[in-house]
Amino acid sequence: MSHNQLDTKSQAWSALFSEPMSELVQRYTASVFFDQRLWRADIAGSLAHADMLAAQGIISAEDLAAIQRGMAQIRSEIESGAFQWKLDLEDVHLNIEARLTQLVGDAGKRLHTGRSRNDQVATDVRLWLRDEIDALAALLSELQRALVEVAERNVDVILPGFTHLQVAQPVSFAHHLLAYVEMFARDAERLADVRRRTNRLPLGSAALAGTTYPLDRERVARTLGMVDEHGVPQLCQNSLDAVSDRDFAIEFTAAASLCMVHVSRLSEELILWMSQNFGFVKIADRFTTGSSIMPQKKNPDVPELARGKTGRVVGHLMGLITLMKGQPLAYNKDNQEDKEPLFDTVDTLKDTLRIFTEMIGGQLNPATGQKEGGLTVNAQAMEDAARKGYATATDLADYLVKKGLPFRDAHETVAHAVKAAQSHACDLSELPLAVLQGFHPAIEADVYDVLSLHGSLHARRTLGGTAPQQVRAQIERHRARLA
Numbered sequence: 001m002s003h004n005q006l007d008t009k010s011q012a013w014s015a016l017f018s019e020p021m022s023e024l025v026q027r028y029t030a031s032v033f034f035d036q037r038l039w040r041a042d043i044a045g046s047l048a049h050a051d052m053l054a055a056q057g058i059i060s061a062e063d064l065a066a067i068q069r070g071m072a073q074i075r076s077e078i079e080s081g082a083f084q085w086k087l088d089l090e091d092v093h094l095n096i097e098a099r100l101t102q103l104v105g106d107a108g109k110r111l112h113t114g115r116s117r118n119d120q121v122a123t124d125v126r127l128w129l130r131d132e133i134d135a136l137a138a139l140l141s142e143l144q145r146a147l148v149e150v151a152e153r154n155v156d157v158i159l160p161g162f163t164h165l166q167v168a169q170p171v172s173f174a175h176h177l178l179a180y181v182e183m184f185a186r187d188a189e190r191l192a193d194v195r196r197r198t199n200r201l202p203l204g205s206a207a208l209a210g211t212t213y214p215l216d217r218e219r220v221a222r223t224l225g226m227v228d229e230h231g232v233p234q235l236c237q238n239s240l241d242a243v244s245d246r247d248f249a250i251e252f253t254a255a256a257s258l259c260m261v262h263v264s265r266l267s268e269e270l271i272l273w274m275s276q277n278f279g280f281v282k283i284a285d286r287f288t289t290g291s292s293i294m295p296q297k298k299n300p301d302v303p304e305l306a307r308g309k310t311g312r313v314v315g316h317l318m319g320l321i322t323l324m325k326g327q328p329l330a331y332n333k334d335n336q337e338d339k340e341p342l343f344d345t346v347d348t349l350k351d352t353l354r355i356f357t358e359m360i361g362g363q364l365n366p367a368t369g370q371k372e373g374g375l376t377v378n379a380q381a382m383e384d385a386a387r388k389g390y391a392t393a394t395d396l397a398d399y400l401v402k403k404g405l406p407f408r409d410a411h412e413t414v415a416h417a418v419k420a421a422q423s424h425a426c427d428l429s430e431l432p433l434a435v436l437q438g439f440h441p442a443i444e445a446d447v448y449d450v451l452s453l454h455g456s457l458h459a460r461r462t463l464g465g466t467a468p469q470q471v472r473a474q475i476e477r478h479r480a481r482l483a
Contacts, residue, residue, distance in 0.1 A: 031091045031336050034343065038092050039078050040418055041127035044073050045120065046096070048223040050111055050201060052216050059110045066107035068099045093117055093124070114213035115206055118243040118331040122202035122236075125339070127224060129252060132346045133195045139353040140188045140259075144181050145359025148478050150375055151177040155468045155475070157379040158453050159280070160386040167389020170453045173382060175466040178474055180266050185481075187259040194255050198248040201226045205239035208330035219383065244330045246320065249342050253317040256349045257310075263311040263352055267303035275301050279381045284373040287359045302359060306352050313348055316341035387427050390418050392456045396428060399450045403442035413439050427451075 009087045021029075045110065054064035074096055077083040083177030089095045094117075101108035134310035151174035163172035175335065204210070204217035220226075221233035228234055236242030273280035287302040319341050327334055393414050417439045421428050429451035450457045461467040464474075 001442055026088055026090070029333070029336075030087050030089065031339065032085050032087060032089065032095055035092045035339050036085055036095070037343065038121075038124045038128050039096065040075075041076055041124040042092055042096055042120070044127060044224060045123045045203060046111055047071055048220045049115060051223060052219045053110075053113060053213075055219060056216055058113055058213055058215075059107070063107040063110050066104040067100065070103040073103055073385055074099050080227055089116075091121075093120055103161045114215050115203060116208075116243070118207050119202045119239075121335075122205075122243055122245070123224075125342070126198050126200070126202070126226075126248060129248065129342070129346075130195060130199050132350075133191050133198065133252070136256075136346070136349060136353065137191055137195075139350060139357070140184050140191070143353050143357045143360070144184050144188075144478065145179050145482050146357045146374070147184075148178050148475055148482070149361055149371075149375075151175075151181075151471070152475050154377055154379070155471050157382060158386050158457060159382045160389060160391055161466075167386065167391050169394055170386045170391045170456050171466040172457060172468060172471050173377065173379075174475070178188040178337065178471065178478070181478055183262040183265075184259070185292055185478075187255065187262065190258065191252075191382055192362045194248065194251045196228075197251065199226050200234040200236050202236045202242035202245075205216060205242040207235060208240055208243055210239045240330045244327065244332070244335070246324055246335060246338050249338050250317070250320045250324065253313070253320055253342065253345050254346050257314045257317045259349060260306075260310040260313045260352065263356060264307045266356070267307040270303045271300050271307075274303075278385070280385070282376040282378070283359055284362075286373070289356070304357060305472075306356070308324060309348050309352060313345050316345045360467040386453055390421065390428055392428060392451045392453065395450045395456045395459065397449070399447060400440060400442065403440075405440070405442070 048060065050064050050067045053059040054061055055116045073081065078115075083095075083099070085095055086098070089098055093210060097108065097112065099112065153174075153176070155172055155174040157173040158170050159173040159176050160167045161169045161176070201217060201221040203220055204215045217235050218233040221235055222231075226234050236245070247349075269280065270283065272278055274283065283300065285298070287300075288298045321336055323334055358374075360375050362371035365368070365372050396417065397407065397410040397414045400413060401407050407412070417428060417431065417436065419430055420435065420439075424431070429448060433443070433445060433447070436447060450459070458467050458469075461470055463470065
């Protein structure tokens with residue numbers, strides 16, 4: 001084997017070791033079969049580092065050209081599937097460096113001047129996660145747009161609003177959907193905030209104490225786009241912290257967990273609404289499965305699985321926090337365990353957002369240019385359900401308050417009216433006027449406008465309320481925001 005090759009564990013480290021690493025330990029400590037997804041970030045970081053080394057006169061222009069040429073070939077090999085990932089080289093970084101040295105010789109060996117795998121991996125993970133956050137932000141926008149589109153078609157559809165899963169007050173179905181738009185908008189804000197702290201450069205911190213080489217860290221940050229909104233380079237300012245910090249991964253997983261909690265809440269409602277006892281909505285067959293024994297079943301597997309995967313993502317958050325809690329400064333091998341939960345969190349959230357966007361908003365038919373197969377709404381079932389729970393009781397209380405009663409007295413009066421309606425198995429709006437006046441003489445014929453579901457809906461015109469005019473205003477606000 002050529003002296004230029006970095007192909008065994010002993011050569012990867014130094015002549016200090018008197019025996020090779022055992023095969024069992026190689027398998028136990030290797031990360032190449034999951035961290036190879038960092039290859040694009042690793043190449044980008046290495047090229048930026050090499051560019052800076054050449055600019056600083058630490059390596060020659062010829063070495064830089066050789067490194068760039070070798071990295072271009074490695075990129076091509078990885079993209080085509082021809083690259084050979086080797087377990088004995090442990091991780092993505094050593095695999096790429098070894099191949100580079102094979103291709104360009106000593107220039108490849110000079111690439112690692114002024115850096116350590118500690119600051120290299122911290123940079124790679126940050127670069128990779130930054131791009132994934134951008135992809136997730138786009139997916140969150142798509143899901144919000146899908147919800148807004150369904151909301152726009154259902155502004156005047158009445159849904160029973162629940163508290164404690166008991167019928168409370170009538171709301172617009174669109175208003176209900178827009179509540180999730182608000183949640184996902186906050187998730188996007190959180191991800192943007194995480195991205196800002198993720199987009200800081202550790203490279204140049206070396207193993208833990210910085211380096212004796214005259215590195216231009218700001219140049220590297222600019223090359224990699226690790227700058228703020230004003231173009232100012234963003235650098236990790238303490239070398240010890242830079243190589244050992246995984247706050248950005250924990251923050252991201254926390255934001256992802258909360259986003260999945262929102263998905264899980266929506267999933268729970270879809271599962272309830274799809275059941276025969278509710279019958280409020282249907283989702284397309286391709287998002288459901290049948291039963292192996294009951295031929296009549298159509299199971300909401302996608303929402304159920306999303307609800308389950310939420311626990312998985314939250315579990316990753318707990319794992320990352322626990323991973324970091326007992327580590328002294330600076331880098332420790334424990335941190336290799338940050339990648340699989342982080343990678344799985346990203347994959348799970350991306351897949352979930354994609355599938356929910358299509359399940360709710362439908363799929364574009366190229367022939368018609370229309371979306372098909374999204375959420376189907378049973379408006380009549382929703383309105384019928386709203387009539388069952390005396391959803392306008394609060395409206396009657398408000399009506400009496402406007403007639404001069406203190407709210408607590410109005411509340412007690414309406415409770416008696418509800419009890420009477422229950423005994424007659426009818427809605428409040430179906431009680432004769434004479435019966436209603438028996439509870440309070442101030443009640444007049446205009447009370448039936450108040451007691452109707454549509455009257456109740458249209459009366460809630462405060463900002464953020466469920467009145468259709470307010471809901472339409474919110475839809476326009478979201479459309480402008482998501483444009």
